[in-house]
Amino acid sequence: MFEKIALVGIGLIGSSLARVIRREGLTSHIAIATRSPETLKRAEELGLGDSYSTGAAEAVKDADLVIVSVPVGSSGAVAEEIAPALKPGAILTDVGSTKGSVIAQMKPHLPEGVHFIPGHPLAGTEKSGPDAGFAELFENRWCILTPLPGTDPEAQEKLSEFWRRCGSNIDTMDPEHHDMVLAIVSHLPHIIAYNIVGTADDLATVTKSEVIKYSASGFRDFTRIAASDPTMWRDVCLHNKDAILEMLARFSEDLASLQRAIRWGDGEKLFDLFTRTRAIRRSIIEAGQEIDAPDFGRQVVAHPEKLAKG
Amino acid sequence: MFEKIALVGIGLIGSSLARVIRREGLTSHIAIATRSPETLKRAEELGLGDSYSTGAAEAVKDADLVIVSVPVGSSGAVAEEIAPALKPGAILTDVGSTKGSVIAQMKPHLPEGVHFIPGHPLAGTEKSGPDAGFAELFENRWCILTPLPGTDPEAQEKLSEFWRRCGSNIDTMDPEHHDMVLAIVSHLPHIIAYNIVGTADDLATVTKSEVIKYSASGFRDFTRIAASDPTMWRDVCLHNKDAILEMLARFSEDLASLQRAIRWGDGEKLFDLFTRTRAIRRSIIEAGQEIDAPDFGRQVVAHPEKLAKG
Numbered sequence A, B: 001m002f003e004k005i006a007l008v009g010i011g012l013i014g015s016s017l018a019r020v021i022r023r024e025g026l027t028s029h030i031a032i033a034t035r036s037p038e039t040l041k042r043a044e045e046l047g048l049g050d051s052y053s054t055g056a057a058e059a060v061k062d063a064d065l066v067i068v069s070v071p072v073g074s075s076g077a078v079a080e081e082i083a084p085a086l087k088p089g090a091i092l093t094d095v096g097s098t099k100g101s102v103i104a105q106m107k108p109h110l111p112e113g114v115h116f117i118p119g120h121p122l123a124g125t126e127k128s129g130p131d132a133g134f135a136e137l138f139e140n141r142w143c144i145l146t147p148l149p150g151t152d153p154e155a156q157e158k159l160s161e162f163w164r165r166c167g168s169n170i171d172t173m174d175p176e177h178h179d180m181v182l183a184i185v186s187h188l189p190h191i192i193a194y195n196i197v198g199t200a201d202d203l204a205t206v207t208k209s210e211v212i213k214y215s216a217s218g219f220r221d222f223t224r225i226a227a228s229d230p231t232m233w234r235d236v237c238l239h240n241k242d243a244i245l246e247m248l249a250r251f252s253e254d255l256a257s258l259q260r261a262i263r264w265g266d267g268e269k270l271f272d273l274f275t276r277t278r279a280i281r282r283s284i285i286e287a288g289q290e291i292d293a294p295d296f297g298r299q300v301v302a303h304p305e306k307l308a309k310g
Helices: A011-023 A037-045 A056-060 A072-084 A100-109 A154-167 A175-202 A208-213 A219-225 A230-239 A241-263 A268-288 A294-302 A307-310 B012-024 B037-045 B056-060 B072-085 B102-111 B153-167 B175-202 B208-213 B219-225 B230-239 B240-264 B267-286 B292-301 B305-309
Strands: A005-008 A030-033 A051-053 A063-069 A089-094 A119-121 A142-145 A169-172 B007-010 B030-033 B052-053 B067-070 B091-094 B119-121 B140-147 B167-174
Touching: A005 A011, A005 A056, A030 A037, A030 B052, A037 A051, A037 A142, A037 B175, A037 B208, A037 B240, A051 A056, A056 B140, A056 B240, A063 A072, A072 A100, A072 A230, A089 A119, A089 A154, A100 A175, A119 A154, A142 A154, A142 B240, A154 A169, A154 B240, A175 A208, A175 A219, A175 A230, A175 A241, A175 B175, A175 B208, A175 B219, A175 B240, A175 B267, A208 B175, A208 B267, A219 B267, A230 A241, A230 B240, A230 B267, A241 A268, A241 B175, A241 B230, A241 B240, A268 B119, A268 B175, A268 B230, A294 B292, B007 B012, B007 B056, B012 B030, B030 B037, B030 B056, B052 B056, B056 B292, B067 B072, B072 B102, B072 B230, B091 B153, B119 B208, B153 B167, B175 B208, B175 B219, B175 B230, B175 B240, B230 B240, B230 B267, B240 B267
Parallel strands: A005 A030, A005 A063, A030 A051, A063 A089, A142 A169, B007 B030, B007 B067, B030 B052, B067 B091, B140 B167
Antiparallel strands: A119 A142, B119 B140
């Protein structure tokens, strides 16, 4: 599809891209750049690319497709660094979890003739770094593009086809709406998970060893996303502030109302909410965005011999 | 181990007990009671027991071990019903998620000579009903007993051995401490999950179909426990009110502080919290209370062929 693809950043997303690009044969040259010499060395040991450098400008030279996969707070610095080296006609995209802020940071640096099409693959795990990536990460996940006015339709279609070849489904929306949608489906859940794990960690009446021992009764579900990359999530919080504060306000309002129902013993109200929320999971499973196995399939993983039996 | 075991309630927990009791040969007679004729019929179709009745008193007659697995709000009514039929010397236990309230409801009805030892296996999934149970549910999970003062040590050891044969590890603590521990490791996570799913469901700026489509970015983790049995969780909220309100207050206080850090762009504070919470998941995995596969092993379940490859 492309003569040369440059991956700036080779963490979970970048290294998953490297693997799926190779598997699908989407280019003859993968150039990898990361500022960290240790990470670069590891990427090379894993054989993720065809050339390696700590300088992003060097990697993007002659690339037809450049994918920036760095914490969103670093987008501006990366754009400034690579701008002079970008090939005219190249497609430049990113994978950041916030779009308004990334556009504001990157756009001013970019030369005419480069197709800048911001994007966000909704895929990830709680692991980070080049070892954590895998080629199937994007399979059946949504990739949202937030093209700017005047974007070349051909370049946009080419980028869409790239993501489809990686296994993704494509949606487009404007950056503001993206940031609002992600605030509720991703940013708020992460912030709440971080918060509840922090609250549990701080308790004096219940010891930390009790929290750990008895975590299977619910708590451990929250620890997965609260184990996500701290730098990435700090940047998300700082760069999608308005939408996140709006969602936090709604969440807290609802929680105050639920708390009041508990205090006053309003069983009917509790039952209504607890019934309504059950249906949503069913819809997510039906939409192919969640597995149907109970307990996220933990039993299946713990007892793989059962899979063989069917 | 026992001549006859009576299971009052045959939902997820009761039916898992029936299966593991059979597998381990812990009795020669399993008597099953549930008020619902449909559920009883289903239990019979599944062959979970040796005798079936809609009357709990009939089932507990001559039983050496009686396990009450009903929503905690029904504990008192069950105790009143079975009390006259309990065999002297029988062990009576329950599996309720709150202990103070269950003791307060059941104790007054019970005759002398019955060994009432409240218990709580910390095990479950988001599914409910007799079809949802499985024999491995209690494996490597903790079962907390909250024996009352003066409990017969022999009866307590016999019940502990029963749970060990079901695969569980045993801990004992006093009922008040149990209720405080469970408020943070289980009740608060459930309430928060129900609340966030409710908040997302109510939004006008983001459609429900968007919430469902893009849920893999974090939200879907919360929908699992928000799909738990509404009756059970209504009762938990009503019957562990004080401890839950205490934990909710701490959670909200911490969230207000986190919200302020987001509003004022305090990246250092965010980074510190997000780093601290990562370590807790590692401890939970090391304690054998969580699997180590990324994303709860969803990839493994989606690609079982990889398991074969090792």
